[in-house]
Amino acid sequence: MTETMNNTANTTVRNIAVVGTGVIGASWTADFLARGFTVVAADPADGAEERLRRWVDDFWPALTTIGLAENASKENLTFTSSIPDAVRDADFIQENGPERLEVKKAILEQIESAAQPEAIIATSSSGLLITEVQKGMRHPERMVLGHPFNPPHLIPLVEVLGGETTSAETVDQALAFYAEIGKKPIRINREVPGHVANRLQTALWTEMFHLVSAGVASVEDIDTAISYGPGLRWALLGPFLNLHASGGDAGITHVLEHLGPAMRGWSKDLGDYPETEDYIPVMAEGVEQELDGFDWAETLNQRDELLLQLLAAKNGKPQIP
Known part of the structure; x- marks a missing residue:
């Protein structure tokens, strides 16, 4: 039976940017859209927009079964090949770049060039240590692990962890945000390779x-x-x-x-x-x-x-x- 979810009115997050729209990023995108958010997705790869929209269409029936927010719509998705353009107005940024530290740092540099200082940046990294990822950031206190399990639009688990320079407030905000949109976040207390x-x-x-x-x-x-x-x-x-x-x-x-x-x-x-x-x-x-x-x-x-x-x-x- 299809049910209508409660809106996400309790969260301060309104606009979400998804950076990297491979399998994980596309699944996150569909999930955020189903929760009623406005999403701007960015990926410089050739054919990325067409692939993303096709995947969102594929994921939508399952999300409809789970239950859509009242204002959920695939029309709330905007795509750009520019990472700075995608994150400019975002309250929450879900980054899904390759599992390579230098590539991740290059993506974060582009994100920080345009993101609001108070925007939370969550990485979907499955193994990199957040402390290493956030080195060199201008606002490392807002960087947090938000590691989902594939596919994120179906699997509720999200691992949340802050690095050495992540603020406790950011970790708490990320945990609260994921919980409010129906995920099952767990707090990881200490960094270990591969998380939990x-x-x-x-x-x-x-x-x-x-x-x-x-x-x-x-x-x-x-x-x-x-x-x-x-x-x-x-x-x-x-x-x-x-x-x-x-x-x-x-x-x-x-x-x-x-x-x-x-x-x-x-x-x-x-x-x-x-x-x-x-x-x-x-x-x-x-x-x-x-x-x-x-x-x-x-x-x-x-x-x-x-x-x-x-x-x-x-x-x-x-x-x-």
Whole structure:
């Protein structure tokens, strides 16, 4: 069922600039438009505007299902190839440039040449340290991590973190803004490479590459083990609360006291992330075998439909943290 969202009247943000309109930037753009904002998007790449508007059209049905703000419209999107022109009147800037420090710094230099001093600049960087990114900025206090998960218009998680020279006020404002537009922001208290969720994913990736390489299980069986096993529970409560639920009345304390010795043994037997690229063809071949006979585009569409149903179910159960 399609619902109309409440307007974003509580936030002081009115105009948003999206810098970089690849997959992540396009998804952010569609999400902001659906929340009722005016968006100016910038990308100097050839064909960027046509690609962006096509992606926004593709994303819009899912956003309509989630629920649009009263004044949401794709017509609220303006495109320019000029980064300074895009950010000039923005209250909030979502930057989505390449994961290369010098490129990121060059983009930020263009942003700062025209942005209002009080405008918040949030980077979608998945791994760069904010302290390194903000070095050399004229207003580093307004630079913050706003790292989403793909696709941002569907996945609510946003990791928020300030660097050494980011003001506490900026971090608080970013957290509040993302929460007000329906995201699930988390505050990261200390900089580490890869932030939080990607590090958790990398721990799982390391072991799944090891298990396949060692011949313990196939690519398809690893996917089945997660998607029809702990992945179902993780989507509802998260790993800590699931451990707590497994312990009965005594909760997580009982689980860790009971399984702790065994878990320590398992951890010592875990594999290491591959040091060479020899594993890549093996994983790719396994994925091809798993997808044999499937229409991948249709599979992704089905994934998104199920994701929307899951999100709707979670939103209808406020007692679930």
